Amino acid sequence: MNSSVETQAILALADGTIFRGVSIGSLGHRVGEVVFNTAMTGYQEILTDPSYARQLVTLTYPHIGNTGTNAEDTESGNGHKVWADGLIIRDATMATSNFRNSESLSDYLQRNNTVAIAEIDTRQLTRLLRDKGAQNGCIMTASNGETITSDDEQKAIELAQGFAGLKGMDLAKECCTTDSFEWTAGTWDLSDTLLNRDVAGSHDSGTGGFFKQLGTHIDAKFNVVAYDFGSKTNILRMLVDRGCHVTVVPAQTPIADVLAMNPDGIFLSNGPGDPAACDYAIDAVRHIIEETDLPTFGICLGHQLIGLASGANTIKMKTGHHGANHPVQDLATGTVMITSQNHGFAVDEDTLPENVKSTHRSLFDGTNQGIELTNKPVFSFQGHPEASPGPHDCGPLFDKFAEMMEAAKTAQA
Numbered sequence: 001m002n003s004s005v006e007t008q009a010i011l012a013l014a015d016g017t018i019f020r021g022v023s024i025g026s027l028g029h030r031v032g033e034v035v036f037n038t039a040m041t042g043y044q045e046i047l048t049d050p051s052y053a054r055q056l057v058t059l060t061y062p063h064i065g066n067t068g069t070n071a072e073d074t075e076s077g078n079g080h081k082v083w084a085d086g087l088i089i090r091d092a093t094m095a096t097s098n099f100r101n102s103e104s105l106s107d108y109l110q111r112n113n114t115v116a117i118a119e120i121d122t123r124q125l126t127r128l129l130r131d132k133g134a135q136n137g138c139i140m141t142a143s144n145g146e147t148i149t150s151d152d153e154q155k156a157i158e159l160a161q162g163f164a165g166l167k168g169m170d171l172a173k174e175c176c177t178t179d180s181f182e183w184t185a186g187t188w189d190l191s192d193t194l195l196n197r198d199v200a201g202s203h204d205s206g207t208g209g210f211f212k213q214l215g216t217h218i219d220a221k222f223n224v225v226a227y228d229f230g231s232k233t234n235i236l237r238m239l240v241d242r243g244c245h246v247t248v249v250p251a252q253t254p255i256a257d258v259l260a261m262n263p264d265g266i267f268l269s270n271g272p273g274d275p276a277a278c279d280y281a282i283d284a285v286r287h288i289i290e291e292t293d294l295p296t297f298g299i300c301l302g303h304q305l306i307g308l309a310s311g312a313n314t315i316k317m318k319t320g321h322h323g324a325n326h327p328v329q330d331l332a333t334g335t336v337m338i339t340s341q342n343h344g345f346a347v348d349e350d351t352l353p354e355n356v357k358s359t360h361r362s363l364f365d366g367t368n369q370g371i372e373l374t375n376k377p378v379f380s381f382q383g384h385p386e387a388s389p390g391p392h393d394c395g396p397l398f399d400k401f402a403e404m405m406e407a408a409k410t411a412q413a
Contacts, residue, residue: 008142009117011056011088011125012156013135014163019125020148023141024092025109025116029156031163032056032085034137035344036126038323042389043105047082047114048074050175050230051300051342053272054166056086056137057322060126064118066093068101069108072188075232075388082109083175083230083272086139087116088125115139133318134344136163166344167316171273172229172281172301176251183226183248186218186240220245222264222405227251229271229281229301234388238395239267242402255284265295265405268302270384275304275314275345285309288378295377295404297397300343303380307347307371310356317367320344321383324390327363328370328383336363339383340390346382347371377404 009023013034036058037046043064046057076083087109096104109116117139129135138160142148221243226236229251239246247261251271258266266288268281275282278301286309288296298306304314321341328339349358349368360370360381372379379401385394 008148009115010140010148010153010156011117011120012138012140012153012160013128014137014157014160015132015135016157017128018153018157019117019120021117021120023116024089024106024118025087025114026112027141027143028115029138029140029159030056030085030115031136031138031159033134033163033166033344034058034088034125034129035134035320035322036060036122036129037342038325039340039390040324042324043087044069044073044108045075045388047084047087048076049232049342050076050083051270051272052084053171053175053230054085054169055272056088056139057084058088058122058125058129059090060122062090062122063093064089064091065105066096067098068096068104070100070102072100075234076230082112082114084114087114088120088122088139089116089118090120090122092118115141117141129319134320136160136165138163166272167274168277169273170277172251172271172278175230175272176228177248178250180247180249180253183236183246184217184220184240185237187234187237218243222402222409223247223262224265224267224405225249225258225261225263226267226269227253227258227281227284227302229269229278229305231269231271232384232386232388234386235267235269235299238386238398239401242398244402251278252280253284255287258284259292263294264409265297265401267401268296268298268305268380270300270302270342272301274316275301275308278305281305282308289373289376293377293408295401295408296379297401297404298380299386300382300384303371303382304343304345304347306378306380307352307356310371310373311351311353312356312371313348313351314345315348317344317346321362321364321367324387326383328360329363331359331361337393338391339369339385339394340387341383343382377408
């Protein structure tokens with residue numbers, strides 16, 4: 001970077017640690033939980049994943065920004081905003097060389113009013129978080145080219161210490177769509193992006209704020225209602241690939257309204273925050289489990305909600321799991337899958353009731369990664385099987401959901 005145009009920035013942790021660097025995003029300050037992500041690619045998907053709301057994301061891979069950004073690789077709805085409250089990296093690349101690039105990372109961050117800091121020792125920061133656990137933090141930039149003073153540093157520490165933390169925080173209702181909408185597009189290939197360049201920046205009506213629905217349109221066999229707690233677009237595409245017509249509804253939609261849609265199955269999406277704080281969602285899932293026989297599939301926050309509705313507890317993790325390289329074992333087959341992960345809470349396996357069995361377990365720390373009810377067609381997975389970007393090992397979980405709905409339709413025939 002050109003030192004004549006650099007803007008100073010700091011990252012302050014609640015324990016008083018200060019990291020000094022330069023701003024590559026918007027000016028100002030943001031507070032949140034500081035976490036680290038070990039993925040080597042996919043920084044745009046990470047930034048736009050609603051599950052990162054109220055978090056300051058540290059990328060452990062050192063060189064970030066070389067592929068720029070584009071209109072297609074975003075994962076969020078509601079205007080395709082950046083959901084992460086801040087970005088922390090080692091080196092911001094000077095040039096972008098990918099043929100799909102339409103905007104530099106720095107310009108993208110500034111346009112989306114996202115603070116970001118570069119040129120800090122992310123290895124030191126990651127070790128600190130690994131040893132002490134995820135910490136509350138504050139990214140603060142200098143204003144109008146001025147320098148960061150000791151008073152600024154003290155204020156940033158106080159702001160970090162004043163952040164309430166994610167435990168007890170319900171963010172699902174803040175990150176979901178505000179209106180129900182239909183999703184009908186499956187996965188897409190690079191040739192589809194040429195069509196999207198003509199409409200980039202525009203929104204289709206009735207899509208809850210998503211960009212143009214790129215991808216194949218598949219004849220629907222199943223009517224699926226998806227509760228949106230902060231869903232990623234590729235989850236919806238993966239459902240469509242299995243023959244699902246998906247109706248996405250806001251997080252607080254009454255279960256009576258969902259059942260009135262006569263669904264063949266119900267999907268519970270990923271999302272941010274503390275699952276135990278989402279009492280409205282827990283009540284809805286409990287009704288599904290106790291009062292219906294509808295096939296139900298949950299991912300990430302949806303997985304945790306199924307656990308809570310079944311009578312289990314959730315726990316706040318020390319550092320959480322964030323990355324695209326986490327090994328998870330299928331307990332029935334012994335198969336090890338490489339998975340994408342993004343969560344700071346986990347289902348406490350020791351509290352599972354008798355009618356709920358553990359199906360998957362993390363090989364990093366032994367935490368629960370999947371459950372299944374023995375008396376109902378209900379199952380869930382902690383990681384992100386839609387994996388965009390990332391490994392595709394968990395794709396068959398979507399097949400399982402489709403097979404459950406097919407079996408239910410056959411039994412009713």
